[in-house]
Amino acid sequence: MKLIIAVVQRQDAGDLIEALTAAGHRVTRISSEGGFLREGNVTLLIAAEDYQVDPILKIVREHCYTRTRYVSPLPPVAESGEFYPPTPVEVQVGGATVFVLRAADVRRLTPSEPR
Ligand code: 2BA
Numbered sequence: 001m002k003l004i005i006a007v008v009q010r011q012d013a014g015d016l017i018e019a020l021t022a023a024g025h026r027v028t029r030i031s032s033e034g035g036f037l038r039e040g041n042v043t044l045l046i047a048a049e050d051y052q053v054d055p056i057l058k059i060v061r062e063h064c065y066t067r068t069r070y071v072s073p074l075p076p077v078a079e080s081g082e083f084y085p086p087t088p089v090e091v092q093v094g095g096a097t098v099f100v101l102r103a104a105d106v107r108r109l110t111p112s113e114p115r
Contacts, residue, residue: 069093
């Protein structure tokens with residue numbers, strides 16, 4: 001059994017979740033934020049049998065795209081009033097950052113509703 005943790009871009013998350021659930025996988029969506037860009041992204045938790053991992057990664061690959069972003073680094077400390085306009089730095093974000101972890105056990109505890 002594996003726990004797949006996939007960090008994906010927000011723009012891709014909706015279609016990806018739809019495709020995963022249509023293929024019969026259970027998915028939890030968590031709103032998250034990247035430490036570098038400080039922008040919202042989406043983290044998905046997917047518990048799956050070992051044989052399901054490759055098909056799941058295929059679906060992730062098919063629905064997540066690489067996008068180019070430009071980040072303006074902080075300007076260097078200016079001496080004697082000189083001004084250095086920061087040059088934007090190109091950053092490639094995504095398709096997806098995926099962690100595949102061994103999961104000892106996955107249980108759905110389903111006690112009935114309290115009376
Ligand atoms: P962010 O941390 O906001 O990073 C966005 C993009 O900025 C990264 O894209 C990468 O191209 C660049 N980047 C990040 N840290 C950098 C650094 N120290 N120096 C230079 N460039 C840097 P991705 O690699 O596709 O990552 C997309 C998002 O996936 C990340 O958003 C973060 O939320 C997550 N992520 C990526 N690697 C991770 C890791 N090793 N552990 C945990 N989360 C990770």
